[in-house]
Amino acid sequence: MKVIATYNIKGGVGKTTAAVNLSYLAAQDGLRTLLWDLDPQAAATYMFRVRARVKGGGQALIRGTRGLDQAIKGTDFDRLDLLPGDFTYRNMDLLLDGAKHRARRLSRLLSPLAGHYDLVVLDCPPSISLVSENVLHAAGLILVPLIPTTLSLRTLDQLTDFVASFDGPRPEVLAFFSMVDRRKRLHREIAERLPTQRADVAAAAIPALAVIERMAVERAPVPAFAPRSQAARSYQDLWAEVGKRVLG
């Protein structure tokens, strides 16, 4: 079972849309896929039309009184399941702080699912916290959506340095440009130049397109409701790169 996570300290950069679309494409590719919506805002959960509620809340999951498998919901799509978001996840830091092996608790909770899923995608809330530290330990690949600005690259470097300080296994970090506005020269320049200069930046980029915003209206992944759109093609290109890195 491979685990990937979409992560950025900033919100509104395309983490959830990437997690939803990549999960969908992985399942379409035949992988038994689980998306865990760790964000208390539960946007990914909403997009799959699942109610944002976990019986017993985050407390039951983190303490292990309720196994993750009991909270999983099937989506409308073959091979794609969802572990819904819940507003109580806002307290997840506190819950993790009180748990044994506090920085690796999520990894331990996921381990019984090995064999049942080929891929787990963690959609992480925007923060630097114990939750994000857990996610970084649980995942083999961290996908970092970046808006193409100079400052956002600093964030990537900070994250890479942080991951490099880990004892034991360290996740691979792969950034991709998100919400790329082709009308802006800076966006175009950075999005074209960086992937050729840095191995940790994906060649595929996700443009800023209205069809991606429509996901919240359609409540479905882009390739499901607009399979021939530019956005769907961009996510497919990104999945091709991510899948190659994760699955070999």
Next chain:
Amino acid sequence: MEARSHEFEIADPGPPPLGRIRDELAVAFTVNGDWRAKRIRRIWLDTFDWRLYRAGLTLQYVVGSGPGELVLTGGGGQQLTARARQARWPCPPGGLPPGPLRDRVAAVAGLRALLPRVSVVSQVSELRLLNEDEKTVARIAVDAMRLPAPQGATIAARLAVAEVRGYPAAARRAGRILTGAGGVAPSRQTALDAALSAAGQRAADYTGKVVVPLLPAMPGAEAVSAILLQQLDALEANVDGVLHDIDTEFLHDLRVAVRRTRTALKLLGHVLPGELTLRFASEFRWLGDTTTPLRDLDVQLLSLPPMAARLVAASPDDLQPLAAYLTRRRAAERRKLSQALRSARFDAMVGDWRKALLVPRAAGHASGPRAAELATDRTRRAHTRVLRLGSAITASSPAESLHTLRKRCKELRYVLEFFTSLHDPLLYAAVLADLKRLQDCLGEFQDSEVQSAEIQSVAAAMLARQAAPASTLLAMGELAAQLGTRQRAARSEFADRFAQFSGGAGRHRMAALTAGDHG
């Protein structure tokens, strides 16, 4: 992850009433659009002796327009799925994609390969049921199956209501609506049974066990002929699997059928026409001897991985040259056995044997002992022989005396099995369990000795051919030591095991079993 599917049959023959089904469901659910049709091919897989079916499992390989998928369904309708892109059948359980599906199949199938048992072409029409959030909460699939050309027979349409994980109530409700409206009923047989029935087959039509329904008062000759005919059926059923090397258990079962036949000829052959026993005993001995070298190599190759895992000083990799050597020898022995099984001698032997066995059955053989008398007499004699031989074995007895006792125990086991249908089931199970404990000990003792001798002989041969580095020979020495330890442990356990078998409780059970056979 596991999801459950509820299966129904559509009573009306002809095209499935898709419109009516949709209308009935639309009363309680939002129905997403109209039926979506797809064409798939289903191949049901099982072992030759139907281990999955007997365990209440069905395994399908489903191929449509996308990647192939394996679907394992349990008795409660729970399903496990796994992708299988490049599937080739037969396939050992270890060849399935890793994951819980493979684990569960392997636990049941053991050493046996998965074979395609029947296949159908399906026209599947699917419908999704939605909740108030327009979320899919159940999937309906109507499956119109037919056998592939040239048979082409159609099979009564089936309807499945598949739960979506986390929404089990919706599927149950849909099932209630459909059955309440009539025309749809919970399925009485599985899709596999329906497909097999259309193909003129039935599940579980082979077992390695002795299954011969006998009556106490039937002539003994008729009973013995029936027993021998079933063994001949079993023998012939396994020939193709041996020739195509599908899995090692085909040869195992073939050899068991040969041994049972030889035992029946030896212990029960007196009720058959005299010339039969004389003529065929030597032929079955030839067949048994012909199969021994390949079976010995199978046993060695199968026991190599667990023994390699227990190596202390050597590494499992050191045994690679041994595995390669045994595999080459196995290929040569397989060719020899294939020639024997394709020979005119083998054809004549099984053909003449079947003809000969059908004669006394037709004639009825009213004279001679009845089946129950024969069972009692021969079981008692075989039991007495085991008790006499075993009682004479002391700590200083040679290994050969235990080997002889093992043979007599096998004969007793086979005689018990031949007359299973005449015995009280509970008493029979208890007697067999007593005997099995003794047999396990004797088997461990002899198998360890045979394997140890074989390893020493192989080591000498490999050394002579310079086919093994020193590390391999040292590892083989460790294997021989492991076997020596096992053999000594079995030897030291023998006295207790035999005392349990021959003690008052065991004798009492055997006496009760044979006393009731005249029933």
